[in-house]
Amino acid sequence: MKTFITLLAIVLSNALFTSNALAASQISATIDKNPVVVNESFILKITIDDDVDTNALNTSALLQDFIVGRTSVSSQTSMVNFKTTRTTTWSTLLIGKKAGNFIIPALTVAGIKSQAINVQVLAENDPLANKQQDIFITTEVSAKEVYVQQQLTLVVKLHFAAELKRGSLTEPTLEGASITQIGKDKEEDTVINGQRYRVIERTYAISPKNSGEFILKSPIFSGEILVPSTRRNNMFSFSETKPVSVIGDEIPLLVRPIPETFQGTWLPSDLLAIHQNWQPDIAKFKVGEPITRTITLTAAGLSQEQLPILEITVPKGLKVYPDQAQLHTGMSSGHLVSQKVRNFAIVASKPGEYQLPEVSIPWWNTVTNRYQVATIAAQKITVLPNSELETATTVVSNNQNKDLAPAKTVIITQSSWLQWLFLALWLLTSLAWFISVKLAKPSQAKTPKNETPNNNAYLSLLAACKKNQGLAVLTLISPWINILQTKAGKKITATLDEALLEINSDEFQQEINYLQQCYYGKEQKDWQGDSLIKLIQVVNKQGLKESKATVLSLNPT
Template structure:
């Protein structure tokens, strides 16, 4: 009995010692205890024996960026001596200088020791020599106006072979940032020749005050030792974080005394125009095309407002959607906007096309300037192909201060001619009445001879007559003549105030836009109709069902292009 108890105790102790010998252990180490802000450190975490799970490394990210991580497991049995472990290697980049703590890392119930790492400022001088790698940010202006273009350049200088692993895009709050074309070139600084990678941006501050261009950080990988004569160092790499210095801009508000409706700070702005006919003599009813081109340097298309064109009773203007394009060059962003306007003369006589002007602020001279198209004198002449306007005949009233009056001749011959004229007038009236009666009788007989169709009585409130008239347009080929007929019919059936009073305002807006597109094709210089006829037909049919709350007859939606 005693021997059995001793054997059981020995067995328990053996298993306990075996469990203790195979309990997991964790340890950490770094390859260096002191680094600078542009350098990285490799943290090794080893768990013995081999691990089944991965430790939590999230606490490291409070003071470090984890740039890279790798994992490997090993098992070795040499002369009965077993070695097994799992190791993680993390490449860490410090977020600040000073004494940083690599915290204790937990694996199961075990904890590693914390490590103190000293991080110093980057030494750019290196005993009077320029560094092999450095990052620089430059701003074209330090005191720009709000919404003025500022060229920002990020330059990476390197005198040794390397690989850029991470180069995040520039991000600046309270500013619009547009990337420009990148470039690469070589430059000698001191005793070294650098390869320069240049990233350019067009920055538009959106608020006045202090604006900071934050520190940019690039991650690069290079060889650990440039001395390739040592075969043991060949192929080894080192990861570095290259940081720039912050740049501050003092953004000025809009200049005092500026008269423009919209603030336009630019280094250059020009306006020009082209006409389909160079003559200043226009013909009534014949459209003239005017193209206005605006070119600006240092502005985007979204910053430039629509030009203000004065109206006139002598002509109508139909504007097309402007065409805009942005280009990039050494000066940054340049914008070209072209607008086409169809002008239709509607009234004879001399008139004047008002001037077109746009205020802008010259950032080169810090002065207000005006882009101007001068006024143009126009003479609108009659169109022989159009019918002459009807002129009312007014009865001539005798002057109150006349001293002489004309006495009609009442001789017998004159009276006889008067009687003859009256007789001919009576006979003509009787003949016209007879013809009208005969025509009415023929029409009545023809109506009675037609077969009767038993159709339900139409709804008096449904405007089927105007819908049938407008639908004829969609059943025939599209040309300018048929489009002009449709526009006149639409103008008669759909007055402007009636459309404005529609219950469905979105339908009214779409209908107006579609009619304007057809109008631009009919009387402008568009070779093709840019709209969609099935869509226009659907909008017209929907409009006929819309209630119109206006009781008074309003003015037409489309003013007549030609005088009556």
């Protein structure tokens, strides 16, 4: 019995082997459509009636005339009436590089060659191409000749008439260039030669960094579309997915170098303009009140990162507080337009007429190929007195004068013996009083050396800080410093800037700058005076250094 089973197994295995050996004799090659269109994919299928290694197909012979995409492999085994059938199929995505008639050469798998296939590749402008394309890409570039760092835009449109299952679009490539997508994708429907297409539009900003001749390679779309299935029955019809791939045209570019005669920061642009506005009206500029100067720089063909820093200078007597610049980028008539806006709060410390210097930005006009300068002309502004500020200063000054003891004039006449007598008696009385105080227990604490009693300006300044009243603080600093200057024998200052110079403290200056930013900046903030209180107390305790020029030495006569 065992011998019979063994013989039967041998016979069956030999039969199967013989059947497989005989089956591995057929190979077929087909393409899903013919003719095809340049830059549009089609599928080459190679099928062999055997289960062979998936790496048995070599497609390198196709690279001469076609772009070879991904290859998928599938195997199928079936048995009917004890007869086993096995097949292996390779599906390769091909894209024609150029228009013309080409031959897909015979390919060899497991020692068997497929038949060659003639394929016609149509140009995109061929009348027959419109009837063949279910999906294609168009590209449009803003300029084919640009300067180094000059922005150009590439608009890519993906057209598809079939239903997309999934897909992805790669970015364009250009050697030695920065490429950035602008905005979001746009979608619309259009009709071309009677066929409806869904269009996805994407825009890129491209900035070449090197000069020379280059090829801008368009994006490649790869995905799957739904197609009707060949498997049907009486009740149902199915859809299958088909891989597709399309590529846009390659675009030659000429990138010119920076002209040797150009001096300054390189700004190649189709149009560059700079302008300003004031808020409120510049005619109402008063001491101590902020006025905002807004400068706007607009450039076509430049990214917002390429726009220069906006700065202004002001003469002595004015202080400027710049805000953070605001950047904007958009499209206008197919061109990239970037804008930088910066606000400057300007505060005057005293009335008068001031000359603001011009603001100039050199740039290169890529339309006329000429050097140009965008300029805001120099401007004179008149600062008016501020009656409210003067009234506040006068009130503080009067309070300060009340606290100061009135000066007394002492007239010394010729000495007499009565004067000497009264002087001797006064000295004896003072000596007796001094001895009695020393012998008695002290009942009062010593007055600190640097304490300044009845200093209303100082106390008012501290009170304003505690109440977080920043504008009052700015008004009270100068009268407080005047008291310290008087004690040091110095000349009294008239403005806040001069008072800050007398204090000569970077930390104090920074705190005042922050205070002014809170009140005069574009975005006003709540100011807290705790930090400034500590700095004021330190300065008040240390005082100001005495001026050597005002110290007098009296010699007895």
